[in-house]
Amino acid sequence: MAKQSRSGNRSHPVVLRRDDLDRLIGLLLQRGFAVIGPTVRDGAIVYDRIDALAELPAGWTDSQGPGNYRLERREDKALFGYASSPASWKRFLNPPTQRLLQIERRGDTYELQADTEAAPRYAFLGVRACDLTAIALQDRVFIGGPYRDPGYQKRRASLFVVAVNCGAPAATCFCASMGTGPAATSGFDLLLTELIDGEHRFLVQTGSDAGAELLDQLPHRPAEPADLASADALLAHAAAAMQRSLQGDGIKDLLYARAEHPRWQQVATRCLACTNCTMVCPTCFCTSVEDTSDLHGAAQRWRKWDSCFTESFSYIHGGSVRTSIAARYRQWLTHKLASWWDQFGSSGCVGCGRCITWCPAGIDLTEEVRALREPEVEADRHGH
Amino acid sequence: MQSADPMLPQAARVESVRRETHDTLTLQVSPLAGEFQRFQPGQFSMLYVFGVAELPISISGDPETCPPQSYTVRSVGQATAALVAHQPQAWLGVRGPFGRGWPMQQARGRDLVVIAGGIGLAPLRPVLYQAFRHRGDYGRVILLYGARSPEDVLYRQELRRWEQQPNTQVLTTVDYGGLNWRGNVGVVTTLFRRVRLEPAQTVALVCGPEIMMRYVALELERRGVEQKNIYLSMERNMKCGIGLCGHCQFGPAFTCKDGPVFSYDQLEPWLNKREI
Amino acid sequence: MAIENLEVVLRQHPFLQDLDPQHIATLVSCTSNRSYGAGEYLCREGQQADLFYLLREGGVALEVHLPQGGGVRIATLHEGDILGWSWLIAPYKWRFDARVIERVRALALDGRCLRTKCEEDHELGYQLLKRFAHLIERRLTATRLQLMDVYGSQKGSTGAKR
Numbered sequence: 093m094a095k096q097s098r099s100g101n102r103s104h105p106v107v108l109r110r111d112d113l114d115r116l117i118g119l120l121l122q123r124g125f126a127v128i129g130p131t132v133r134d135g136a137i138v139y140d141r142i143d144a145l146a147e148l149p150a151g152w153t154d155s156q157g158p159g160n161y162r163l164e165r166r167e168d169k170a171l172f173g174y175a176s177s178p179a180s181w182k183r184f185l186n187p188p189t190q191r192l193l194q195i196e197r198r199g200d201t202y203e204l205q206a207d208t209e210a211a212p213r214y215a216f217l218g219v220r221a222c223d224l225t226a227i228a229l230q231d232r233v234f235i236g237g238p239y240r241d242p243g244y245q246k247r248r249a250s251l252f253v254v255a256v257n258c259g260a261p262a263a264t265c266f267c268a269s270m271g272t273g274p275a276a277t278s279g280f281d282l283l284l285t286e287l288i289d290g291e292h293r294f295l296v297q298t299g300s301d302a303g304a305e306l307l308d309q310l311p312h313r314p315a316e317p318a319d320l321a322s323a324d325a326l327l328a329h330a331a332a333a334m335q336r337s338l339q340g341d342g343i344k345d346l347l348y349a350r351a352e353h354p355r356w357q358q359v360a361t362r363c364l365a366c367t368n369c370t371m372v373c374p375t376c377f378c379t380s381v382e383d384t385s386d387l388h389g390a391a392q393r394w395r396k397w398d399s400c401f402t403e404s405f406s407y408i409h410g411g412s413v414r415t416s417i418a419a420r421y422r423q424w425l426t427h428k429l430a431s432w433w434d435q436f437g438s439s440g441c442v443g444c445g446r447c448i449t450w451c452p453a454g455i456d457l458t459e460e461v462r463a464l465r466e467p468e469v470e471a472d473r474h475g476h
Numbered sequence: 477m478q479s480a481d482p483m484l485p486q487a488a489r490v491e492s493v494r495r496e497t498h499d500t501l502t503l504q505v506s507p508l509a510g511e512f513q514r515f516q517p518g519q520f521s522m523l524y525v526f527g528v529a530e531l532p533i534s535i536s537g538d539p540e541t542c543p544p545q546s547y548t549v550r551s552v553g554q555a556t557a558a559l560v561a562h563q564p565q566a567w568l569g570v571r572g573p574f575g576r577g578w579p580m581q582q583a584r585g586r587d588l589v590v591i592a593g594g595i596g597l598a599p600l601r602p603v604l605y606q607a608f609r610h611r612g613d614y615g616r617v618i619l620l621y622g623a624r625s626p627e628d629v630l631y632r633q634e635l636r637r638w639e640q641q642p643n644t645q646v647l648t649t650v651d652y653g654g655l656n657w658r659g660n661v662g663v664v665t666t667l668f669r670r671v672r673l674e675p676a677q678t679v680a681l682v683c684g685p686e687i688m689m690r691y692v693a694l695e696l697e698r699r700g701v702e703q704k705n706i707y708l709s710m711e712r713n714m715k716c717g718i719g720l721c722g723h724c725q726f727g728p729a730f731t732c733k734d735g736p737v738f739s740y741d742q743l744e745p746w747l748n749k750r751e752i
Numbered sequence: 753m754a755i756e757n758l759e760v761v762l763r764q765h766p767f768l769q770d771l772d773p774q775h776i777a778t779l780v781s782c783t784s785n786r787s788y789g790a791g792e793y794l795c796r797e798g799q800q801a802d803l804f805y806l807l808r809e810g811g812v813a814l815e816v817h818l819p820q821g822g823g824v825r826i827a828t829l830h831e832g833d834i835l836g837w838s839w840l841i842a843p844y845k846w847r848f849d850a851r852v853i854e855r856v857r858a859l860a861l862d863g864r865c866l867r868t869k870c871e872e873d874h875e876l877g878y879q880l881l882k883r884f885a886h887l888i889e890r891r892l893t894a895t896r897l898q899l900m901d902v903y904g905s906q907k908g909s910t911g912a913k914r
Contacts, residue, residue: 192483195526195569201508202526202567206484238733239482239718348727351749378722381483381715385527393483393530398721405723407713409552419751423725431728594903624903651898653825658853660828661813663897670830685902691893 106312107319108284110292113171114145115310116254120215125252128184129217130177135163137174139181142217149174156262156445158454172218172286175262176444180374181223182230184214185247190395192381197389211243215252219280221273222265222444224255226374228279232436233377252302255280259326261333264445266458269337272442274330282307285323295323336448338458339465340429340439346465347430351422355463360418362453367399369447369455370424375440378405400424425457482718485524485569486510490562491544496630499551500595501560502536504544505568512545512570517602518577518709518737522717523547524569525562529555532714532732534599535573540609545570548598548630574717575736578603579707583679587615589671589701591692593622593664593684597630599709599736600683604634608641617644618671622664622688625652645671664688665695675700683709690747693740703741710735710743727752758783761859765806767834767883775876778869782862787855794835794850794858801846802864804836810856815849823849827891837884839863 108116120127121143129142132149142148154174155162166173194205219227234244258267258274267273276283281303285295295315298304370376380398385391398405401420406413414420432440441457448456487508494502515521515535524530537546551560562568580603588607592600607614619638623629629648639646647667649660660667664684678701682689689708696706712731715721724731727746729738746752759780762768768776786805788794794805794812811830815823826848829835838846840863870877 193485197526200565200567202487202569204485204487204569206481234720237719239720241483241720242481348745351752377720379715380721380723381530383527383529391527393524395483398715398723400722405713408711409556413712414751416751423752427722427725427728431725434728435730622903624901628903649828651901651903655818655822655824657825661825662827663894665897666827666894669832687897687900687902691897 105295105297105315105320106307107315108294108296108310108312110171110294111145112310112312113284113294116306117142117145117217119306119309120217120252124213125215126212127215127217128181130172130174132163136161137163137177138179139177139184139216139218145171148172148218153260154262156264156449158264158448158456159451160454161449168288169292170259170286170288172256172284173260175258175260175265176220176222176446176449178372178446178450180372180444180446181216181219181227182374182377184216185227185251186230186234186241186244186377186379188397190243192393192395195391195393207243211247211250213250213252214247215254217254217256219253219255219276220258220267220444221255221276222267222270222442223374224253224276224279225272225442226444227253229375229432229436229438229440229442230377232438236436252306253280253282253299255283255299257283257285257323257327258330259286261330261335262445262449263335264448264456265334265443266336266338266445267443268331268334270340270439270441270443275327285326287319287322287326289322293319295319336445336456336458338429338441338443338461343439343461344430344433347426350464350468351426353464353468355460355466356418356422358463359421359455359460360416362455363401363417363421364453365401365403365417365420366452367401368450368452370399370401371397372446372450373428374442374444374446375428400427425460428457429461482571483716485522485530485571486512488512488568488570490564490566490568492564493562496548497628499560500548500628500630501551501562502546502548503559503562503568504537504546505570506543506545507570512543513573514542515539515545515573515602516577517580517606518599519573519575520599520717520736521545521547521570521572521574522714523559524571525555525558526567526569528558530569530571530715531555531559532574532717533559534709534736536598536601538605538609539602540605548595548601550595571717574732576734576738578681578709578737579679579739580606583681584613585615586679587618587674587677589618589620589673589678589680589696591620591664591680591682591684591696593688593692594624594628595630596682596684596688596709597621600681601631601634603681604638608638608644611642615643615677617641618673619644619646620664620667620671621646621648622667622684623648623650625650626654626657626659647671663691665691668695668699673699673701675702678705680706681709682707686711686747693744693747697740703744704739706740707737708740708743709737758785758859761808762806765859766832767806767887771879772875775873775879778873778876779861779866782865782869784860784862785857786860787857788852789855790852792852794852794856795846796849797846799846801836801838801844802862803860804834804839804863805858805860807831807833807835808857808859810852810858811854812850812856813853815851817849823851828853834884834887836863837888839867840881840884 131147148171151169153166234241255276280299283297378398382394428440492504520534533547536548551557653661712724714724719730719733813825814827817823
């Protein structure tokens with residue numbers, strides 16, 4: 093039975109120096125973790141394999157807006173001074189392409205083999221509160237139902253999470269109104285709050301025995317009231333700086349009842365059904381299964397990310413059920429904000445704002461919800 | 477036995493094949509090793525055709541004489557054509573059974589009114605097997621069956637046998653009679669006039685094309701059967717059968733695990749919304 | 753059959769439910785009891801449509817006859833069904849053949865006589881037309897559904913849940 097560490101638990105946060113974060117990364121690597129963290133590549137801050145602190149996006153921030161993403165230099169050297177990445181952590185826990193099984197011909201019979209490849213043990217560095225909630229939501233989908241995905245279960249069981257509190261929300265963020273941030277509250281092994289007033293340091297709280305044990309291996313000092321005050325101020329500032337909000341009251345019944353609202357037709361004039369939103373959304377989980385075979389008598393079954401925005405998504409003999417883009421947009425939004433409640437007991441949206449940023453048409457779901465709350469008026473049918 | 481990995485099929489073989497009509501076949505399938513999990517009437521399996529595809533197919537046999545397990549398949553596309561081309565000894569992968577089946581428990585002591593359209597009779601056949609095997613558990617049994625034409629009528633011999641069962645009515649009709657058909661012509665809803673329903677005693681089980689099910693449900697309601705006593709078997713795109721791929725959603729329901737059988741009071745708010 | 757019995761039969765027929773007793777009496781004067789054996793025709797396409805039938809027992813097939821001989825069955829009617837509304841609509845000619853498939857007992861109502869009575873008593877006319885409109889709506893809906901060919905290979909079920 094693991095002992096409850098005294099240092100770093102919720103009631104006794106500690107402080108880590110900036111450079112000691114490199115030692116944290118080193119320790120994780122030593123223990124065989126593949127460390128995934130933020131790094132600058134191709135004009136964006138993406139989550140990928142990192143080996144050292146030097147690879148983190150020091151002094152970078154992201155400027156986001158509807159259909160808009162740009163990196164900008166900060167005046168300081170904050171390591172986590174940005175909001176969100178184009179892709180989320182889901183591509184590690186639920187990879188875009190997974191081989192499910194191989195089937196080989198053996199005479200007049202076939203041999204089935206599930207993929208038992210060992211997944212790397214991941215350590216995520218820099219998970220925001222919104223993304224922590226998203227991981228918990230995907231846990232409900234993949235390992236919380238009557239049928240569990242063994243691959244996800246394996247990857248999830250060995251996961252180590254270093255979360256980071258948010259100090260600089262992007263213009264497209266709305267986690268505060270979704271109740272999912274900016275402060276992280278659970279789902280992490282370690283929680284960092286980056287403080288750069290005075291010494292560049294991190295306030296560290298543990299969220300698990302594993303986190304506490306790792307923290308014990310790093311030099312740290314107890315947090316002082318000034319450190320705590322700094323952290324609180326940062327979070328308060330982040331919450332107040334949110335530029336968007338999504339009103340969730342009664343949203344489920346509203347969306348169910350407004351399936352024929354003219355707004356769906358209106359958004360369909362802008363939506364390209366490009367599927368970007370579903371790719372960047374940290375909770376979207378739809379997949380498809382593809383069959384391939386080679387000339388030597390072997391076949392494979394592959395699971396791949398899919399999107400409800402494609403026309404073939406809802407295909408049954410004779411045609412697809414959702415042929416219009418209006419119906420497909422409606423399916424996505426209704427599933428995310430309404431059906432998710434009936435299916436999984438919570439909203440499916442974590443307020444990360446990625447769908448707003450990465451939509452080429454700049455469609456903003458907070459705006460769509462606002463419009464859908466308007467009563468259906470005849471005038472709306474003309475697209476006003 | 478169902479493997480711990482719900483996406484791993486069980487190896488099976490086609491024991492025999494029975495041609496039902498020009499485009500429809502019933503496959504009798506047995507596992508290569510171990511057993512199939514016992515199924516409830518209305519459940520389906522995911523059948524894997526090597527290198528081609530996996531399809532959700534309703535189990536159409538008798539739960540109590542399994543194995544072999546029966547699947548009645550109509551050829552309408554590449555994947556179903558591949559299944560229908562299976563010969564005895566052909567290899568198959570099977571996952572399942574999945575889904576919520578027909579409310580056999582709720583129907584005990586009540587009249588079973590079974591309304592089938594086209595291949596919709598296949599997922600309902602297990603209901604009739606069970607009802608006639610345990611005749612005393614149910615009240616009257618009424619089967620109303622509509623097919624496209626006389627050539628498309630399924631399970632003819634069984635229809636005749638079921639007609640002979642006590643306290644049982646079997647009425648068949650076709651949309652197009654052709655030159656030699658001596659039976660009823662007209663859509664399946666026209667058969668309602670020929671039977672006396674006791675609405676409070678009735679549990680109605682409906683399966684067929686969605687349009688047909690909508691009209692049948694309306695007709696049942698018109699005749700006083702309450703929505704909660706009417707059950708429909710829905711059909712949507714399925715890639716996994718286990719509620720993880722998201723394709724089969726119909727409103728908030730996953731057809732594969734909350735259905736495919738749903739009560740009409742659950743479905744009614746969604747059935748007449750377009751493109752759900 | 754005695755006239756009072758006919759009145760009872762008419763009054764009890766679902767098609768004429770809630771009709772004013774006075775109107776029932778009018779109808780009785782135009783009603784007669786008929787029976788037909790299997791294979792006989794109640795009417796043929798093109799013939800003058802002076803009658804319509806309330807089927808009490810048996811089965812009738814509506815058919816369209818083919819140039820090559822024989823008929824295509826397009827609908828079947830049984831006990832409780834109404835056969836014929838062509839008496840209401842000019843040129844008052846039957847559109848289909850109606851052939852007995854199971855021995856039929858029916859009430860035959862004289863359409864020509866009724867047309868005159870309806871012209872005189874508009875209330876009677878309205879009550880009958882209301883009922884026929886309902887009947888025609890149900891037949892039309894059923895026919896449209898039949899036309900949809902829902903079991904056809906494009907839109908029909910496959911046995912597959914996909």
